[in-house]
Amino acid sequence: MRSGFVSVVGRPNVGKSTLVNALVGTKVAITSPRPQTTRNTVRGIVTVPGMQVVLVDTPGLHRPRTALGERLNRLVEGSLAEADAVLFVLDATQEIGPGDRLIAGRLAEAGTPTVVVSNKTDLAGADRITLQLAEAGEWDFAAYVPASALLAENTAPILAELEALLPEGPAFFPEGTPTDQPEELLFAELVREKFLSRLRDELPHSLAVVVDDVEEQDHGVVRISARLVVERDSQKGIVIGKGGAVLRDAGAEARREIEALLGARVFLDLRVKVEKDWQQRPGMIERLGL
Numbered sequence: 358m359r360s361g362f363v364s365v366v367g368r369p370n371v372g373k374s375t376l377v378n379a380l381v382g383t384k385v386a387i388t389s390p391r392p393q394t395t396r397n398t399v400r401g402i403v404t405v406p407g408m409q410v411v412l413v414d415t416p417g418l419h420r421p422r423t424a425l426g427e428r429l430n431r432l433v434e435g436s437l438a439e440a441d442a443v444l445f446v447l448d449a450t451q452e453i454g455p456g457d458r459l460i461a462g463r464l465a466e467a468g469t470p471t472v473v474v475s476n477k478t479d480l481a482g483a484d485r486i487t488l489q490l491a492e493a494g495e496w497d498f499a500a501y502v503p504a505s506a507l508l509a510e511n512t513a514p515i516l517a518e519l520e521a522l523l524p525e526g527p528a529f530f531p532e533g534t535p536t537d538q539p540e541e542l543l544f545a546e547l548v549r550e551k552f553l554s555r556l557r558d559e560l561p562h563s564l565a566v567v568v569d570d571v572e573e574q575d576h577g578v579v580r581i582s583a584r585l586v587v588e589r590d591s592q593k594g595i596v597i598g599k600g601g602a603v604l605r606d607a608g609a610e611a612r613r614e615i616e617a618l619l620g621a622r623v624f625l626d627l628r629v630k631v632e633k634d635w636q637q638r639p640g641m642i643e644r645l646g647l
């Protein structure tokens with residue numbers, strides 16, 4: 358069989374995580390309309406007859422402004438170093454920009470076989486898609502595929518292209534495993550996702566979520582204790598919301614999704630904590646598990 362690790366890279370917000378979820382067929386990575394949603398390399402595993410692809414979702418590559426930003430870019434570099442192939446995701450609704458060109462240059466330098474995906478085709482006209490593919494074609498990568506990750510449209514050709522590029526090898530994970538992500542991490546990410554869509558401006562970047570404890574209690578209720586970490590006192594109020602509305606609504610939404618995942622009732626215990634300017638503090642980033 359063919360198998361290997363495939364890094365999914367691109368600028369922030371182009372739909373990398375959505376694409377990983379579409380290819381895996383279940384949600385393993387959170388997504389949001391805010392750039393820099395992904396902060397960890399999340400592995401999503403696709404096992405089909407004759408092939409296992411370990412997709413490594415990565416944070417969007419960008420010009421870093423904080424210690425966290427630098428760490429995210431390093432994560433992407435590390436993932437590329439271990440990759441057998443690369444999915445380079447472009448946003449079909451946007452023109453190819455300096456950020457895309459920078460990434461293309463790095464990938465060409467590395468020489469790892471690369472499939473370019475022009476994503477969000479459901480939002481872009483045919484002309485625009487053709488133009489983007491033609492322009493990207495000058496980079497001379499292995500293959501070019503237009504797709505809509507959101508609608509899971511045209512994902513099969515992406516897997517077919519990867520199959521042609523991956524080496525012969527064993528399966529790394531048992532069939533039916535969608536991710537190697539620890540449960541607590543996925544829960545923390547799901548909680549963060551529900552807050553991201555409710556927060557504006559810089560606050561999404563200032564929010565980290567840590568699950569401290571998962572405990573099965575009497576009557577099969579699973580109690581999950583999580584900390585929402587923000588950088589300033591003023592942000593604490595925003596995360597809680599007027600009369601506790603944001604905390605309550607986002608919390609309820611996360612709880613329902615985790616309950617569906619676990620097939621059990623969940624008690625989600627959320628607390629908000631201020632860690633001053635944690636994004637600028639490498640030690641704190643480490644302690645937050647990032």
Ligand SMILES: Nc1nc2c(ncn2[C@@H]2O[C@H](COP(=O)(O)OP(=O)(O)OP(=O)(O)O)[C@@H](O)[C@H]2O)c(=O)[nH]1
Pocket residue numbers: 367368369370371372373374375376387388389390391392393394395396415416417418476477478479480504505506507508
């Ligand atoms: N219409 C449409 N929207 C999409 C598609 N793919 C992703 N999106 C949306 O684009 C936004 C960003 O998607 P993500 O998957 O979080 O993007 P990302 O590249 O992982 O972003 P970062 O992790 O921040 O780098 C979300 O609102 C998605 O729903 C698509 O094919 N069509």
Ligand SMILES: [Mg+2]
Pocket residue numbers: 373374375387388394395414415416417
């Ligand atoms: Mg992402």
